[in-house]
Amino acid sequence: xxxxxxxxxxxxxxxxxxxxxxxxxxxxxxxxxxxxxxxxxxxxxxxxxxxxxxxxxxxxxxxxxxxxxxxxxxxxxxxxxxxxxxxxxxxxxxxxxxxxxxxxxxxxxxxxxxxxxxxxxxxxxxxxxxxxxxxx
Numbered sequence: 001x002x003x004x005x006x007x008x009x010x011x012x013x014x015x016x017x018x019x020x021x022x023x024x025x026x027x028x029x030x031x032x033x034x035x036x037x038x039x040x041x042x043x044x045x046x047x048x049x050x051x052x053x054x055x056x057x058x059x060x061x062x063x064x065x066x067x068x069x070x071x072x073x074x075x076x077x078x079x080x081x082x083x084x085x086x087x088x089x090x091x092x093x094x095x096x097x098x099x100x101x102x103x104x105x106x107x108x109x110x111x112x113x114x115x116x117x118x119x120x121x122x123x124x125x126x127x128x129x130x131x132x133x134x135x136x
Contacts (some may be wrong), residue, residue, distance in 0.1 A: 001078055001128060002073075002074055002077045002078060003043060004070070004074070005040075005044075005045070005046050005047070006043030006044045007043075007070045007074055007077070008040070008043070008047065008052070008066075008070050009040055009041040009042055009043040009044075010041075010043070010073075011069055011070050011073065012040065012055060012066070013068060014057070015059050015061055015066075017117050019059065020061075023037055023038055023041075026055065026058045026059060029057075029058035030051075030054045030055045030057065030058035031054060032051060032054060032055065037055065040055070049063075052066070056089040072125075080113055
């Protein structure tokens with residue numbers, strides 16, 4: 001099981017490195033010590049919500065986006081699920097639209113499977129709009 005602080009640190013480090021920024025640069029803008037930021041990135045320290053917000057501001061990243069990304073990564077690493085590509089994630093129908101398309105009564109949750117891990121028969125059934133049984 002991946003710890004939340006470990007995944008938060010990995011994700012923050014990934015954003016920082018993609019921006020080609022140094023720990024010193026981000027720590028200065030976020031107003032947190034370089035050593036503490038390093039420990040957060042390595043998953044050795046639990047960051048408070050205020051600290052995370054400050055680091056996100058320094059990285060020009062929305063805190064909600066960071067948390068969503070971390071949540072998805074935790075699901076992928078712990079559950080074997082595949083992540084939804086960012087372009088496809090915005091194309092998913094709203095819950096009400098999905099329920100309507102699947103002939104689910106209003107107010108009932110709709111479930112959509114995303115990923116390449118399904119058996120061929122399940123994938124074909126989904127494309128035809130048929131119900132698929134899920135087993136844990």
